Structures are given as structure tokens and as C-alpha cells.
Amino acid sequence: MSAPVPAPPPVGGPPDDPETSTRGDLVAGSLLAVLGAAFAVGAHGYGLGDFRTMGAGMFPFLVGLVLVALGVSIALKGARGTGELTVGLTRIPWRGVVCIAGAVLLFGTALEHLGFVLTVALTALVACLASPTISIIRAALCSLGITVACYAVFVLGLQLRLPLWP
Amino acid sequence: MDLVNNLSLGLETALQWQNVLFCLVGVALGTAVGVLPGIGPTATIALLLPVTFNFDSPTSALIMLAGIYYGAQYGGSTTAILINLPGESSSAVTAIDGNQMAKKGQAGLALATAAIGSFVAGTVATLVLAVAAPPLAKVALTFGAAEYFSLVVLGLMISVTLARGSVPKALAMVSLGILLGTVGQDLNTGTPRFTFDVRELFEGVNFVALAVGIFGITEILRNLRDPQTRDAKLHEVHSLWPRGKELRAMSGPIARGTGLGSLMGILPGGGHILAPFASYAAEKKLSRHPEQFGHGALAGVAGPESANNAAAQTSFIPLLTLAIPANPVMALMIGAFIIQGITPGPNVINEQPALVWGLIASMWIGNVLLVALNLPLIGLWVRMLKVPYWVMFPTIVVLASIGTYSVSNNPWHVFMIAAFGLLGFVLVQCGCEPAPLLLGFVLGPLLEENLRRAMLISQGDPSTFVTRPISAGLLAVGALALLVAVLPAMRKKREKVFVEED
Structure with a gap:
């Protein structure tokens, strides 16, 4: 055309x-x-x-x-x-669209049931998988790191009042 | 002398140790997100907005958020010069000549020029802000509903003019933003609008969710589609400090860029985006060696960088005096005021003098801190460019979710992030700009409120908007701005300006 x-x-x-x-x-x-x-x-x-x-x-x-x-x-x-x-x-990066939107929806649904720590870990893991080249081990390590950092910043640092565990 | 009293009150506030600390945190964060392409000040401020809810003092919160904004303007130019990738849209112009200078081995000189230009511009523009804000606030107090309506229309029209791409699309994005702003309970009648009987929607579309979705998530999806090559060659930084001859060469462009930027920053609707382009065009026209532009001209870095930073500072003027945000970041600042229980507008400057003047004075302190942070620590920021994207974007997704949820512990706001992220992705891929949508969303309720009030006062006669002189003048300027944008000659120029950035 x-x-x-x-x-x-x-x-x-x-x-x-x-x-x-x-x-x-x-x-x-x-x-x-x-x-x-x-x-x-x-x-x-x-x-x-x-x-x-x-x-x-x-x-x-x-x-x-x-x-x-x-x-x-x-x-x-x-x-x-x-x-x-x-x-x-x-x-369209379908894998990215599904994983990113899925991660956000997961966070909104799970937080009140699973608590802060597990929800953040799962959300980070699903979000990591959006990258087409990432290996599952790397994704797990990345989500572990993000969870620890978020715990330090939001729970220890800013003392956000959220349910921590299920 | 009012000005001296005001500024000394401001300095007193801004120099309290916790405010200096928050200013430092703000500008350091700002530099970081400015250096990193893919995450900008809009998304960062949106993320941190809920966090500031826990701060004791509103002044500290606003000082920090403001620091992120002008800090990002500094950081953006570092990336532009060193790897020819603008960290911020406003540093796109700096990339043209700044990167050419780096290729010639003058990366240090280019960085120093950008820092000196930004510092001078920031200092002057802070003074402009201090001088211009009080009289403008007085004028604003005389505004009636019709004038406010016309002023909002003017702001929206200018944002349309400055958007990249076609004018109808920008207008459509403004309209969509206004419509999203009407979701929730109608203030006049109490009727819930577009809520589908969902209780959580009664308070309307959440601003943080919209901003994070349409800027943060959309950007991530676009980067997943077209991964940016970030391993482009990093240029080494040798000698940093300019010599006397170079200082003389940059003084003219810096002075002109500062003047131009200060003026354009005041325009509601995003004049700060245009300021560096205008400065670049002006320097090219005034230069005795226009052929050097595009091949490493010092003036091509000094002018636009100064204009950029000056405009970033003066864009606080419409915010502090009229509560009209000049750009999406200022719209977020309005949110920050409201979270702290302060209604922004012409009265703030009288009711909260310590806050307003403290904020203004902190900008000057922030500029000093930025020079100290940027020139000696340049190596640190450059190293940040090596953080892989597969670590960055999941972090952004998690931060966005936590931040949005914690505003009001409402999971619906988190769902909205996903919805607006997807909508934003589709629209941006098709050439629609997100900035006018966000401005429409913020200004929409103001537009409706004042339209209804003005029509009630005028007994349903719409001519009230053109028979009141101030209102008519504002509308005329708005119409002119729109006309200029659709005129063929101007369209060609706009295209040329945007082509040059690639």
C-alpha cells in the first residue's frame, strides 16, 4: 500500500x-x-x-x-x-501483554488472601516471564531479589500496614 | 521588600535539615530515572505519590517530588550525550549535538556545558518564579467561572498543539481523558456516572492508576516489542572543566535559552517540551557557523539544555498560582497537594507561605546539589546504564502495584493499571500521545464545574465566554494555538522538528 x-x-x-x-x-x-x-x-x-x-x-x-x-x-x-x-x-508482544497484565491482576486479586510477601514474589515472577529470553532460574532469582528489596523498603522502611502472610 | 522577606522565609524552610535531605533524595532519584531510558519522572512521581502520604510535613513531600522532576532533566542529558539515546523526551535535542561532541572526544565538555547551562537557567528561573507568582496569584483571584473555563480550554489547546503526531488524535485523547474524568459521583447532583453499580468506582478513576498504567506499563510493553539496544558505545569522559574561551562561547546561548525557556515554561499545556526545540532553532539561526549544528556545536547543547531546565522550573508558576498543571508531572503535583490536604490555587501562597516559598527556595538548593551530584559522580550514573532491562521492568510492575494499592487499599485501582496499560499500548502504537489524555483527565472536572457554573450565572447564554474580555482573550489565544498547529506551514515545521530528534 x-x-x-x-x-x-x-x-x-x-x-x-x-x-x-x-x-x-x-x-x-x-x-x-x-x-x-x-x-x-x-x-x-x-x-x-x-x-x-x-x-x-x-x-x-x-x-x-x-x-x-x-x-x-x-x-x-x-x-x-x-x-x-x-x-x-x-x-504484538503477546507474551509480554499476557504476563504483564497477568502480574498486575494477580497482585490485585491475591494480596488480600496471600499476604504481601507471597503476592510480591508471585507478581515479580510472572512479570519476569514477560521477557522472551529469560530462563526460569534467572526469573526466580530476580523475583527473590525484588521481594527482599520490597520487604526492606515498604515493610521495614516505610512501615506500610499490609497483611504480610496468608 | 516583600521578595527578600519571602525568599528568606523560603530559605529558612528549605534549609531545615530534613528538607535538605528530602531534596537530596529527590534530585538523586530524579537523576537516576532521568539517566535510565524507559522510566521517566512521570511514572516515578506517580509511584512515590502514595508514599508521601506517610510523610509528616507536606513541605518535605513536595520538595522531594519537585526534586525528582528537575533532577530528571539533568539526568536525561547525560544519557543523551553519552549514548545518543535521550533519557527524557525533553533531552532529545541535546542528543543531536551533544553526542556528536562526545564522538569528537569532547564528552566531558558537553556534560559540563549541560550542567553549567542547567544550573544558571535553574537559578534565574527560580527568581522568575519568585517574582511572578504573587502578582499572578492576585490576578487569578479575580477570575470567575467563565475565565477559569477559558483558561482550562487554553491549556488543553496548547497541549494539543505540542503533541507529536496529528492534531485530531491529540484532540481525541484530550476528550477521552475528560470523559474518564467524569467517571464517579457527579458533584452537583450526586448521580453516580459510569460506575456500573460498582461501589469501588464511585470515587472515580484513580489518578495514580491511570498515570502508572498509561505511562509505566505502556512503556514496558513497547520496550518488550522493540527492545532498545542499550549496549551502544559509551563514550569516555576525559577533562570535565571548560576553558575560558569555551565559557565565553556558551554564555550567549545559555542566556538566550534561559529567557526563552522561562517564558515557554509558564504556558499551561506543556511549553517545556517545545522550549529546547525553540532554543535550538534560535541558536542555529543566530550562529555565525550554522553548518556546525548537527556536528557538535557547543551552542546546540548550551542553549537547549538551559531552555529545558528553565522551563521545568517556571512550569510551577501556573500550578502555584492557578492550580492549572502545565504538564503531566505538574498534574501529579496537584495530586500531591490534595493528598496532603491542601487545595492548590491562588490562595495557597497566602495561606501556606512557608510551604510555597520553601518549595521555591528548595529548587535553588536542588540545583546546587545537582551540580555536585552530577559532575563528580558521573561515573556512578554511567554504571547505572548497565542495569539489564529484565531486572528493571518487573521491579516497575511490582512497585506500580504496591504504590497504587496503598493509596486507598482498593484492589480495583490495581486492576485499572492493567486496563489503562493495555489501552495506552494500543493507542500509542497507533500514534496517539498519552500526555494530552492525562491533562484532559486532570482538567476535565475543572472544565465541567466551571462550565456549569458559568452557564448558571449567565442564565444559559453561552455568549458569556466571549463577551467577558479576559475569557474572550484566553479563548482567542487557544484558538490561535490550534490554528497554528493545523496550518500547513507549521505542520511541516513540526514534522521537521520531530524528524531531527531521530
Whole structure:
């Protein structure tokens, strides 16, 4: 796909990255438009009021409509191939996405059940595994180090009041 | 003399031993995160924000957080000069000529120039801050709802103008930020909005979670996709101190950079990002040897570094006088004020003089500490560049989770980190900037509140925003900023400016 516009440097990679296309604009534009629409529809239910005494829904409703308009215009440019050249959603680091998001979700779920020490160790271990080249021994050592450091800083140093053990 | 009294009160506060200590901790941490590419002051301050909740004195907390911010500006230039990788976005310009100087064996001179320029600029800008803050706070007290609304619009428009990439995308990110800011209970009517009947969402989207997710986690995911080659050749540092001839050569650019940076830092919406670019362009135009730029021109390091640091200091002016954050870091500082039970705004300077002047004076002390930390200890910071990324990012993930949870012991806030990290990753890969979103989020409630109040006062007549002169003026400047950004000539220039950093 050839784009007639002179290419500004893509945000996600080196300028001559062969992965760049305007498809990113289609993705971002559609996502933003859908989010805007969801906010606008939701806001409509909270009561718009009038311009003198605005209801709870008026402000988010108006901003939601603005976001829909912007999102649609960005997406259209992307579909026509006249948008910005970006790397978009090519070559997603799935392992990283799953491990990092998993680590954070694990922390939120486990802390109140497993306590500080075990939760931090598990979170660090899962996060370590996001790196595609790391060995399991290295990951274990790394998470051990992080756990000890966090214990020293947050429990001994800052005396954060958290449940320590299950 | 008010100024002398104020500054001596400030110095008295800032020189208390625990405040000096926190200032030192702040600038040392700031230098560290500035040196390391991949973690910046925004994420660091967001992480440490909950920790400051446990501090006894709000002054110490704010002094430390401020130190992280301007310390990072120093550290960023070290990485830029030595390995041609800007540690901070604001030091991208320094990398152009600074690294060329390092290649010619002048790494020491480049580092010293950056440090001297930053120190002079920091000192002058601190004085500008001390002189300009009180009268601006007085003006701000006369502002009504319409003026505040227009001022917020102006700030948002400027942040759109300065964002990299296309204008519609930046506008969309601002809008999304504003919408995220409306989640939670509506202050006027008490209606819970977009909470899906989840009690934990009634207090709204957590600011720390949003900032950590969209800056910290997004950055980690992007680095996992495109690992940065950090083993690029480190240039050796020989003689550090410049000679008389070199000092004379850098004095002009430093003076101009300081002036330019001080002015641009005051602009709400992120003038500090533009300041080094503007200074670089100005020096290139004024130079008798413009062909040297890009090949190791001393002025190309001295000017932008000074502009960068001056703008970092003066960006505190809109924060302290208007409670309008000039950039995401200042937005976090507002959070820090609120955590300490202080409502930022024009009244703070009268109600908490020791805090405001102590903070201002601490910035000067911090600049002295930074010169002491950076030049002699340069070897230490360089060694930090050898910490492998596979140790760094799990640490960031764990710190982000602990920090966010401890604000209010709410696991939902931790879940939000993951959600915003993923959303941020998708949007940033598609060319959308996260900074306007965060500013929209912080300023959104202010925008809505003042819009509703102004419309109530004017009986539903929207012309109130253009018939009140101050409000109309602010809106006109905002519209002009946006117009300039979409004009074809300016677009080309923006592209050129951003191309140069690669």
C-alpha cells in the first residue's frame, strides 16, 4: 500500500520500519469512536437538563459526541490510506501483554488472601516471564531479589500496614 | 521588600535539615530515572505519590517530588550525550549535538556545558518564579467561572498543539481523558456516572492508576516489542572543566535559552517540551557557523539544555498560582497537594507561605546539589546504564502495584493499571500521545464545574465566554494555538522538528 503523504516518523519504531501503514489510524479511530459513543449513550441516561441548569449527563454527552466525530474522522483517513503512518498493531508482544497484565491482576486479586510477601514474589515472577529470553532460574532469582528489596523498603522502611502472610 | 522577606522565609524552610535531605533524595532519584531510558519522572512521581502520604510535613513531600522532576532533566542529558539515546523526551535535542561532541572526544565538555547551562537557567528561573507568582496569584483571584473555563480550554489547546503526531488524535485523547474524568459521583447532583453499580468506582478513576498504567506499563510493553539496544558505545569522559574561551562561547546561548525557556515554561499545556526545540532553532539561526549544528556545536547543547531546565522550573508558576498543571508531572503535583490536604490555587501562597516559598527556595538548593551530584559522580550514573532491562521492568510492575494499592487499599485501582496499560499500548502504537489524555483527565472536572457554573450565572447564554474580555482573550489565544498547529506551514515545521530528534 502506497501512501501519498510524506511520512512523519512513526511513533513506535524506526522511520524506515516496513511494518508502518495507516491501518493504525483505522484501529485507533474506531476504538475512540466506540468509546465516545459508549460514554454518550451512558450519559444520555443520566439526564441532560438544559443549558441553564445542566444535568449530570450533559457534559459527558457533549464530549462523547465530540470524541465520536474525531474518532470517525481519524478512522476514515486510515481507511482511505491518507492517515498517519504508524506501526499500529503489528507484531504484538503477546507474551509480554499476557504476563504483564497477568502480574498486575494477580497482585490485585491475591494480596488480600496471600499476604504481601507471597503476592510480591508471585507478581515479580510472572512479570519476569514477560521477557522472551529469560530462563526460569534467572526469573526466580530476580523475583527473590525484588521481594527482599520490597520487604526492606515498604515493610521495614516505610512501615506500610499490609497483611504480610496468608 | 516583600521578595527578600519571602525568599528568606523560603530559605529558612528549605534549609531545615530534613528538607535538605528530602531534596537530596529527590534530585538523586530524579537523576537516576532521568539517566535510565524507559522510566521517566512521570511514572516515578506517580509511584512515590502514595508514599508521601506517610510523610509528616507536606513541605518535605513536595520538595522531594519537585526534586525528582528537575533532577530528571539533568539526568536525561547525560544519557543523551553519552549514548545518543535521550533519557527524557525533553533531552532529545541535546542528543543531536551533544553526542556528536562526545564522538569528537569532547564528552566531558558537553556534560559540563549541560550542567553549567542547567544550573544558571535553574537559578534565574527560580527568581522568575519568585517574582511572578504573587502578582499572578492576585490576578487569578479575580477570575470567575467563565475565565477559569477559558483558561482550562487554553491549556488543553496548547497541549494539543505540542503533541507529536496529528492534531485530531491529540484532540481525541484530550476528550477521552475528560470523559474518564467524569467517571464517579457527579458533584452537583450526586448521580453516580459510569460506575456500573460498582461501589469501588464511585470515587472515580484513580489518578495514580491511570498515570502508572498509561505511562509505566505502556512503556514496558513497547520496550518488550522493540527492545532498545542499550549496549551502544559509551563514550569516555576525559577533562570535565571548560576553558575560558569555551565559557565565553556558551554564555550567549545559555542566556538566550534561559529567557526563552522561562517564558515557554509558564504556558499551561506543556511549553517545556517545545522550549529546547525553540532554543535550538534560535541558536542555529543566530550562529555565525550554522553548518556546525548537527556536528557538535557547543551552542546546540548550551542553549537547549538551559531552555529545558528553565522551563521545568517556571512550569510551577501556573500550578502555584492557578492550580492549572502545565504538564503531566505538574498534574501529579496537584495530586500531591490534595493528598496532603491542601487545595492548590491562588490562595495557597497566602495561606501556606512557608510551604510555597520553601518549595521555591528548595529548587535553588536542588540545583546546587545537582551540580555536585552530577559532575563528580558521573561515573556512578554511567554504571547505572548497565542495569539489564529484565531486572528493571518487573521491579516497575511490582512497585506500580504496591504504590497504587496503598493509596486507598482498593484492589480495583490495581486492576485499572492493567486496563489503562493495555489501552495506552494500543493507542500509542497507533500514534496517539498519552500526555494530552492525562491533562484532559486532570482538567476535565475543572472544565465541567466551571462550565456549569458559568452557564448558571449567565442564565444559559453561552455568549458569556466571549463577551467577558479576559475569557474572550484566553479563548482567542487557544484558538490561535490550534490554528497554528493545523496550518500547513507549521505542520511541516513540526514534522521537521520531530524528524531531527531521530
